[in-house]
Amino acid sequence: MILAVSTDPLEKARWSQSKIQIPFPVLSDDKRTAMNLYNTVSLSTYPAPDGGKYNHATLILIDATGTIRWIYRNPDYTVRATVTDDLAEIRKLH
């Protein structure tokens, strides 16, 4: 299961999900609940549309027991790992 989390308001999250028919949950973290819990806040001074902070793109792979098994962060706060990298890490869990 993939859970996508951004600081987008719910309307924008709905737009993103429907635009390219994302087959997994797209969650709105407009109150920065998960961001603050995990501290994924970006150092970028470029403000989000609501004036708050953006996430630093972060991938966290959690296994079936709820344990974090892999974390990926790129120096560029907008860049995520490649699908190839994602799949390679997921396969290690099996």
Add this chain to the structure above:
Amino acid sequence: MKMSWRFLETSIGKAALGAGIAAVGLLTFAAVASTAPPYLPLNVHVGEKAPDFALASATGGTVRLSQFAGHNVLLDFYEGYW
């Protein structure tokens, strides 16, 4: 060697010494800054339990991380467009 120390006692020598110390300080700062990661440390680490949270889903309702217990989950914090 004696001449070198005398040189440092002159105004030019003191200025040169000050500039040298400043240069070393700047180079040290630049080296530390260039190796620092461009992001804040996370509150979570590999091997730890992932903290639970609940957020509104674009397809309606609320999704809680813990509801996927028993399944592998890729948590994707992102911004911008897909």
